[in-house]
Amino acid sequence: MLGGAGSPREMARIKLLWMTATVAGLTNCAPNDTTSVERFVATGELVALSGAAAGAANACFTCHGLRGEGDGAFSPRLAGLDAGYLERQLIAYADGRRDHPQMGYITENLTPLERRAVSLHYAAMVEPPNGQGGSLVAQRLYHVGDTQRGLASCASCHGERGEGIGPANPPLAGQPAGYVAAQLDQWRHSKRRSDPDGAMLRISQLLSPAESAALGVYAAALPGGPPSPKSLGASPEARRGDPRSGASGPPLHVPESARAAE
Ligand code: HEC
Numbered sequence: 001m002l003g004g005a006g007s008p009r010e011m012a013r014i015k016l017l018w019m020t021a022t023v024a025g026l027t028n029c030a031p032n033d034t035t036s037v038e039r040f041v042a043t044g045e046l047v048a049l050s051g052a053a054a055g056a057a058n059a060c061f062t063c064h065g066l067r068g069e070g071d072g073a074f075s076p077r078l079a080g081l082d083a084g085y086l087e088r089q090l091i092a093y094a095d096g097r098r099d100h101p102q103m104g105y106i107t108e109n110l111t112p113l114e115r116r117a118v119s120l121h122y123a124a125m126v127e128p129p130n131g132q133g134g135s136l137v138a139q140r141l142y143h144v145g146d147t148q149r150g151l152a153s154c155a156s157c158h159g160e161r162g163e164g165i166g167p168a169n170p171p172l173a174g175q176p177a178g179y180v181a182a183q184l185d186q187w188r189h190s191k192r193r194s195d196p197d198g199a200m201l202r203i204s205q206l207l208s209p210a211e212s213a214a215l216g217v218y219a220a221a222l223p224g225g226p227p228s229p230k231s232l233g234a235s236p237e238a239r240r241g242d243p244r245s246g247a248s249g250p251p252l253h254v255p256e257s258a259r260a261a262e
């Protein structure tokens with residue numbers, strides 16, 4: 001399956017060509033100049049291995065792993081995530097919509113082209129395999145939700161296998177349990193504000209810290225699997241409507257307090 005027509009790797013390459021063409025358009029190169037594609041791929045890998053202007057101590061691989069698999073604790077898996085999603089997260093760290101001092105410093109030191117190149121580099125990597133685990137409470141919340149609390153199932157947006165759905169809803173399979181729980185905590189305290197429609201803000205506020213921790217363990221162990229269709233839609237330039245996630249909504253979520261005043 002790897003490398004064949006329609007395989008994730010081939011799809012990533014097609015996407016790479018398309019996105020490179022966009023960058024090439026900005027820098028006045030011929031869009032289908034393959035040497036510039038190769039150079040672009042090399043740039044992404046170089047950033048991952050060197051940390052670019054953020055310095056070698058901040059090379060991505062030191063925390064996210066050589067295969068983009070994450071560190072099993074708080075540094076998430078990057079391998080196989082949507083390139084547009086990754087790029088948007090890098091921008092969100094740089095402009096403060098995601099609060100993390102180290103990622104903030106690192107992303108401020110990357111040029112827009114380096115952010116895109118390193119995003120494509122990780123998007124083209126193969127997803128790592130997962131383990132097993134999780135409680136029954138988490139299993140129920142994940143697949144069924146809780147109608148009494150108005151809590152939609154996580155699976156409705158992130159997929160039954162945690163594989164992610166479309167460009168806006170990232171995979172949860174293979175993410176470290178601690179990272180998943182920490183993100184829910186960040187949303188609950190409005191420290192992560194990169195979610196276009198505030199869906200995760202609402203959801204995180206309906207979950208107890210214990211449930212968030214259990215969901216982290218459960219989501220980390222999901223099997224993942226063939227990524228559902230991904231597209232360029234999650235990229236900042238070409239965000240496309242996705243009724244499940246409100247990806248076409250305003251880029252900044254409005255805090256709950258301001259919503260009530262509307
Ligand atoms: C010192 C360790 C460290 C280094 C070096 C590092 N990261 Fe991170 N990265 C993290 C941690 C920790 C998080 C989770 C932060 C949070 O809780 O929001 C993160 C989050 C991310 C995310 C968000 C992923 C998601 O699923 O939303 C992206 C994308 C990312 N890093 C890319 C990079 C890139 C690209 C580089 C290199 C240029 C890099 N990181 C270097 C530790 C690091």
Ligand code: HEC
Pocket residue numbers: 076141142152153154155156157158168169170171172175179180181183184194195196199200203215219244245
């Ligand atoms: C209505 C759709 C929707 C539902 C339901 C939903 N999510 Fe999300 N989730 C999203 C979107 C959209 C994002 C990406 C936000 C962004 O762009 O920063 C996301 C991101 C996340 C992330 C961050 C992943 C990363 O790589 O940083 C975690 C963790 C997460 N969701 C957990 C959950 C859990 C656990 C549930 C169930 C309790 C759930 N989500 C239910 C839409 C949803």
